[in-house]
Amino acid sequence: MEAFDEGEIVEPVSPTGQYLTSSSLSIYILAVMETEIPIDDSQTVPLLQNLFLPINSRFSSIMIKDKNGDKKWKKVEVKLGDHIKVPTFQSGNKSSNFLYDEYLDEYMSKIAVEHLPQHRPLWELHIVKYPTSKAMGTLVFKLHHALGDGFSLMGALLSCMERADKASLPFTLPSSQRPKSPIPNTKVVFKRLPSILLRTISEFGWSLLKSNLVEDDQTPIRSCSEDAKIRHINISDVSFSLDLVKEVKSKLGVSINDVLAGVIFFGIRLYMQESSLKSSQGQSTALVLLNTRNIEGYKSIKEMVEKTNTSSAWGNQYAFLHVPIPELTDSKYANPLEFIWEAHKEMIKKKNSLATPLTGMLLDMLRKLRGPEAAAKYLYSTLRNSSTTISNMIGPVEQMAVANIPIKGFYFMVAGSPESLTMTIMSYMGKIRIAFGVEKDFINKQLFKSSLENSLEIIIEAARQIKA
Template identity: 30%
Template sequence: MATTALNPIDINGEKQKHRNREAEEPASPATLLFHTTTLNCCIVAILGYTTKLNVDVIKKGLECTLVNHPRFSSILAMGDKRWKKRWIPTKVNVDDHIICPDLEPDMQSADEFVENYASSLTTKSLDMSKPLWELHILNVKTSEANSIAIFKIHHSLGDGISLISLVLACFRKTSDPNSLPTIPSSNRTRPKIGFFRQLFLSAWLCLTLILNTLVDITLFLATILFLKDTNTPLKAKNGDAFNPRRLVHRIVNLDDVKLVKNAMNVTINDVMMGMLQAGLSRYLNRKYGIIKGSATNNKNNLPKNFRLRGAIMFNIRSSTGIKALAEMMEKKSRAKWGNKIGLALAPLFIGFQENPLDYIYKAKATIDRKKLSMESRFSFTAARIVLKLFGVQVAAALTNRALSNTTIIVSNVVGPQEEISFFGHTLVFISPAVYGLPHSLAIHFQSYCNKMTISMAVDPKVIPDPYQLCDDFEESLAMFKEAVVTTSTLHALP
């Protein structure tokens, strides 16, 4: 009787399948939220360089840095019929992610071209069949740089602070190509006080934290249910989240910000939030003046008692650190990643002040209070619970409603103080922006070296004059600087 030879068992193949399955990671709740129709968000970061970008060098640099990160080398798909969406590792062909149009290097109106190009990216979806990022290289000379690189990254890959840290981990100091960039940290030291005074202070802070959190949670829930911002020339309408966005930015002198900061003994964040409030006050006063037929900078045209709030995104994960991210990419190791974003709703003071520095004092009071609140952690935890109990669509709808009832979204990211380079290409500035949220105005402050970049993603149907808004922010900073210099001069007089 003839026998049939048995095929050998493919042990190596089974092991490889097992390893691949182990490498897959389930999509986090935030990832699922960012892939719903209502919250499909992307980050667009514009990076300017001192020299023309060498495409081959950039490709090789990405292959040994960014591509080694799990999120930048995985696709989001169904891992198995029984599984929910998972991050599945895939082989990355860097050429599929780099777009390098053939351009005239010394074209006229290069600034306008770059702005139009970056803004057009908000109308195009990323290809879900490959990792959700792409890099556009524009070798054109603008008024601010000799070449431009534009990263487009889906927000599901990570929160803004983590992604910026990851990108910076691919860079090295220009002065020392072997050293990673360093991010400045707060060096404020607490004064030493007695034991009983410390005990009393701790109890007071704990009580304040509880009370602030209860008030903020109540207002947050009220915002989801009925509490809306006043309709102003900055407020988006329902459905505006799907409109194309205009990406603009303005670079101001960080030394001017530090001058005001040191003179007032506040933080850079306090100054920037004060500038935000002052700039929005100037802009809205002009808009309401046009409506009333009396558009002047000296007359108060603002209505009384109107509500305008900013949605502030907080990264509630402890920082991974640039060094750890760089080592992770070098060793191709896996690390915990994703979005851990908490949402806090902050009232913005809009009005006229005789003393311009009052905008900063009011901003500081708001920020200090938000630091003594667990609102951002509550919103993060609540979103996870709602998602598990009622599904991602309900969680997305509630998050979208909370955001829709506010006016703007704000973030502030600290960058390196020294010049950094990516494989020989020295960075001039970085301008990050986000789109896909139901706001007509998203503002991001990004520091780097002696520059502070004010980046905005605006809905041109709601805000047709974003450059005027940039002017108002810049003039507000000049107003602060003049005020502190004048005050210092008066104090110095005998």
């Protein structure tokens, strides 16, 4: 990291940005776009120069330390050629019908673990021109999490895209159709206060224990290996119609996120049971990432970078919820919808406590008293002691295009976490994509994928048995 020179134009790195670029943690986001036609990269440089870089100064800045040791963003001249990577795969197969799925998988695994150079802005664009079973080409944006969270970076990517059907129209996002809760009166607030306080004490106390003392059991999804900082991962995904999720949602009267959490939890337990029968009842916890902005959709880039805008501002604004993964008992196997009900109850319980803001205050206090490295170590142990993280993003309903290249598939992955399993959820064009990064040579990628697919099928069948 470069030293600070007097007179340089800099801005401070956010507290979360400092945690994510520490000796304990270095987290990256891979945004993967699968193209419908072969990629013509002749417009790459002007698109990045004219559309991507102006979005936020962080895309043309490096991280430095000032004379007090505080991290700052320093604007630099960007040499775009250093950020654009076009790999060459040597297959030995000259057939025009040859598909490069295995080569792409290996390449994704390789770039996921590589650290970006600190002497240039913390992002890269990988242009893979080889066809796979899913696409004619693949674009992979690798961005350091310190640049912003998924909400910020998704807004940035969407600002570089246009609708494939009609470029002049804006993107639309699927409606959550979540009814707004009425504002409770003072009497109701005071009546609920004791239960909120008790729940907060319980949830915050459990969060402290999980982050410091209580580790999840060693299971087929948690290796407990010591080399967590250099853990190699394999990336794969499952895809299915959003309408199937909505069908289950309407049957049970829960949210789409509740259904997806239930599908994931049941799928995880099916995989664990298949790998080791005893492990299906081991103690496992998921860290569910929660966007803390008070917003309903992506704002314009101008709104996001506005200094006075706190509700949808650019940056890292998220929190973790510790959600236990239900054990796979005989009764739950007979009625897998219990996984959805338990996820629903846990999420309601945790959102109705003050544990999340208290955890944020604790991290901030650690940073002020002991420095950002201490806060980063606390965040690292929170991740290390759990079994998986789950993050969720909403993509547009319409098909995207960049430089007249239609994007047929879209998902993202988070790399650099000390866990053996990382999961992400993305909606795009009426489909749900659950992607997962699994520890190489530990978690069986194909078996895990089939477990998720089986979970969805079993849950849909169970929901259809419910009489209207």
